[in-house]
Amino acid sequence: MTTGILYIVATPIGNLNDITLRAIEVLKQVDVIAAEDTRHSKKLLEHYGIDTRLMAVHDHNENDRIQSLLGVLQGGASVALISDAGTPLISDPGFRVVRAMQQAGIEVVAIPGPCAAIAALSIAGLPTDRFLFVGFLPAKQKARQVALEALSAEQGTLVFYESPKRIVSALEDVALVLGEVRVVSVVKEITKAFETVKTGSVQEALAWLAEDERHRRGEFVLLVQGAPAHSGAVIDASTLRALGLASEYMPLKKACALVSELTGLPKNALYEASLAQNKG
Numbered sequence: 334m335t336t337g338i339l340y341i342v343a344t345p346i347g348n349l350n351d352i353t354l355r356a357i358e359v360l361k362q363v364d365v366i367a368a369e370d371t372r373h374s375k376k377l378l379e380h381y382g383i384d385t386r387l388m389a390v391h392d393h394n395e396n397d398r399i400q401s402l403l404g405v406l407q408g409g410a411s412v413a414l415i416s417d418a419g420t421p422l423i424s425d426p427g428f429r430v431v432r433a434m435q436q437a438g439i440e441v442v443a444i445p446g447p448c449a450a451i452a453a454l455s456i457a458g459l460p461t462d463r464f465l466f467v468g469f470l471p472a473k474q475k476a477r478q479v480a481l482e483a484l485s486a487e488q489g490t491l492v493f494y495e496s497p498k499r500i501v502s503a504l505e506d507v508a509l510v511l512g513e514v515r516v517v518s519v520v521k522e523i524t525k526a527f528e529t530v531k532t533g534s535v536q537e538a539l540a541w542l543a544e545d546e547r548h549r550r551g552e553f554v555l556l557v558q559g560a561p562a563h564s565g566a567v568i569d570a571s572t573l574r575a576l577g578l579a580s581e582y583m584p585l586k587k588a589c590a591l592v593s594e595l596t597g598l599p600k601n602a603l604y605e606a607s608l609a610q611n612k613g
Contacts, residue, residue: 337364337411339402339434341427343420343446347525349380356444357381364410367402369417369426390414392426399433406439413444420448424468424494449523450492453554457518458532460558463489470495470503477503481510485586486605491557500553501542507557508535510586516558522551560601568606572596576607 340359345351360366360383367390368374374387390398402412416425431441450466467484470493471477484491495503500519507515518532519542529548531541542548572592579588589603 335409336439337406337409339406339431339439339441340411340413340444341421341431341441342413342415342444343448344374344377344415344418346418346447346449346452346523349377351447351524352377352381353444353446356446357383359444360385360413360415362411363413365402365405365412367398367412367414367430369415369421373417374415385413390426390430395426395429399430402430403433403437403439406434407437418447418449420446423448423450423466447524449494449552449554452523453518453520453556454490454492456530457490457520457556458530459490459516459518459556461490463559464492465489465559466492468494470499470506472499474502474506477506478510481506482586485511486560486601486608488559488561490559493555493557495553495555497549497551497553500549500555501539503555504535504539504542507555508539511535511557511560512586518556520554520556521548523554525551527551561599568598568602572598572603573606576603580607 340363342356342359344356360378360381363385365388366374366378366385367388369391371387371389378385388398388401390402405412414421414427414430416427421427422431434441454461454464465484465487471480493503504517507517513535515535516533517535517538518530519538520530522528531538575595576588576592579591583591585604585607589600589607592598592603593600
């Protein structure tokens with residue numbers, strides 16, 4: 334018996350017109366639509382006159398649904414997997430389903446379309462030749478700072494999703510850990526009526542958020558310019574010793590800034606050298 338196909342279908346982020354003709358066709362033709370929130374997805378489906386049977390597949394039941402979906406697909410029926418908005422699996426459930434279907438020999442086909450991270454990159458005005466999608470930062474301040482510290486030497490543009498409740502605290506931690514001179518772009522409500530892009534220094538972004546409560550509403554993509562590349566700076570043993578001594582009395586980032594002022598060596602090069610020495 335021929336098995337069905339699992340389609341991974343991107344849906345609009347906000348503007349319902351952003352769905353592709355192919356996505357509409359697939360959603361109409363499949364036997365089952367596996368949706369993250371069936372109540373939310375019904376609005377989109379009703380808008381396009383799609384009455385395909387819905388099945389809820391989300392973080393809390395994904396493992397349990399795998400066998401049900403596998404049975405449907407092995408029986409010859411096809412399934413479309415959608416999330417609440419955008420491209421499934423990008424900071425959304427679905428990874429376990431896709432992996433299980435592939436391991437079972439089920440064909441998985443992408444129906445591409447909207448993705449908030451890619452849309453934000455295209456309008457942020459930051460370098461796009463290399464970027465790192467991180468998803469959501471930790472909710473707790475200490476864990477968030479640790480996560481940012483681990484990303485401090487990354488030279489590609491950093492892309493985060495952030496909630497309106499934490500956008501200010503996230504930017505404050507970016508300033509603390511990565512430095513106030515980093516260029517950031519705050520992109521909110523992509524494809525919606527109040528889509529806004531604010532690009533500038535961290536402090537400029539924080540000032541913009543503070544000036545109007547409405548600026549802090551909506552769904553955010555936060556982009557942070559990557560660390561500047563250093564020019565192969567040679568860091569000798571005496572400099573490393575000085576860096577080690579300084580870091581005993583202050584955080585490593587501040588120690589790197591101090592030694593950078595004294596030696597003229599790039600802060601990022603000093604930071605990377607310190608990490609490498611500690612690992613050794």
